[in-house]
Amino acid sequence: MSISENLKKIKSSIAQHVTLVAVSKTKPNQDLLEAYKAGQRVFGENKVQEMTRKWGELPKDIEWHMIGHLQRNKVKYIAEYVSLVHGVDSFRLLKEINKQAAKYNRIIPCLLQMHIAEEDTKFGLDIKELDEIIDSEEFKSMKNIKIHGLMGMATFTDNENQIRKEFKSLKNIFDDLKPRLKDIDTLSMGMSSDYKIAIEEGSTMVRIGSSIFGSRNY
Numbered sequence: 001m002s003i004s005e006n007l008k009k010i011k012s013s014i015a016q017h018v019t020l021v022a023v024s025k026t027k028p029n030q031d032l033l034e035a036y037k038a039g040q041r042v043f044g045e046n047k048v049q050e051m052t053r054k055w056g057e058l059p060k061d062i063e064w065h066m067i068g069h070l071q072r073n074k075v076k077y078i079a080e081y082v083s084l085v086h087g088v089d090s091f092r093l094l095k096e097i098n099k100q101a102a103k104y105n106r107i108i109p110c111l112l113q114m115h116i117a118e119e120d121t122k123f124g125l126d127i128k129e130l131d132e133i134i135d136s137e138e139f140k141s142m143k144n145i146k147i148h149g150l151m152g153m154a155t156f157t158d159n160e161n162q163i164r165k166e167f168k169s170l171k172n173i174f175d176d177l178k179p180r181l182k183d184i185d186t187l188s189m190g191m192s193s194d195y196k197i198a199i200e201e202g203s204t205m206v207r208i209g210s211s212i213f214g215s216r217n218y
Contacts, residue, residue, distance in 0.1 A: 003031060004038035006212045014206065018199055021065050023191075023209030025050065029057055031213050036062065044086070044207050048074040055081050067207055069123050072096040080104050086151045086188055086207075089113040089123040091133050094145060101144035108144065111151040111188055114173055116166040118155045127173065134180055149186030149204075150174050154194055163194050167201035174202070 001009070011020060021044040024032050032043060036059060045051035046068025055064055063083035070085060072093055078085075079100035088094050088110045101108040112133070115124030125133070133139050152170040154163040167189055174187050188205040190198025195206040 003034040003213060007035055007038045007040055010208060010211060013196070014199060017204060019186075019205040021067065021188075021205060021207045022212050023067065023207050024054070024213065025068075025209065027213050029054065032058060032062075035212065042083075044209075048077050051082075052077050065207075075100045076103075079106065079108065082108060084148070084186075085110045087111070087113045087123060089115075089125055091129075091136070091139075094133065094139070094142070098142045098145045106144065107146050109148045110145050111149050111186060112147060114150055114152045114170055116152040116154065116170050118162070118166075124152065130173070130177075134177070147181055147184060149184040149188065150177070151188040153191070154189070154198075156193075160197065163197055164201060167194075167198050167203070171202040 014020060019042060020040070021042050022035050022040050023044040025046045032054065041061060042063045042065060044065040044067040045054065051064055051066065064081060065084045065086060066078060066082050067086045069087055069089070070093060075096045079097070085097060085108060088097070094110065097108050097110060112130060113124045114130065115126055150170060150173060154166040157163065170189055171187065174184070178184060186205055187203050188207065189203045190206040192208050192211040195203070195208060198206060
């Protein structure tokens with residue numbers, strides 16, 4: 001199946017309120033353009049250099065989402081154009097995004113990444129760290145970032161019950177956070193292998209790569 005056919009199939013399987021982020025990391029521009037011509041406008045990348053190059057070369061109405069682990073010293077390269085940072089996994093990173101966004105007079109939308117998987121390899125905040133950020137005076141005074149919600153990755157496993165349990169826990173954290181951050185509306189969870197479970201558990205944004213573009217080119 002072609003990229004456009006894959007896109008059509010996935011879009012028909014997800015509800016309208018769910019945003020599809022086409023994960024285009026390692027893929028050439030022509031693949032992204034095929035998806036673009038099929039109507040896709042939101043693309044996710046995990047390497048700053050690659051995303052910045054594509055941003056420079058591809059149509060300007062594309063929304064670029066930074067979905068990978070973002071190092072603080074790389075924020076300055078994407079602050080001018082990034083549409084959403086999915087993986088804010090520390091207060092120090094949030095401060096840097098706020099600082100760099102101010103240079104472009106922008107408010108950068110961010111998701112706080114929670115650690116929900118039973119794997120040590122995944123980045124993310126725990127509940128205590130989340131509370132410390134939200135309750136701090138410094139956070140309340142930040143003018144150049146806006147928290148739109150949460151992001152999380154489930155354990156990479158075939159155990160559907162475990163995946164479901166982890167997504168449920170993230171949805172509960174999201175619901176508990178709503179009274180404190182009234183504007184949050186985005187729960188980014190679910191990838192090619194588990195997005196259907198994620199949507200059943202309340203995801204509003206899924207990150208899908210290989211099911212659209214085929215396996216990765218490393």
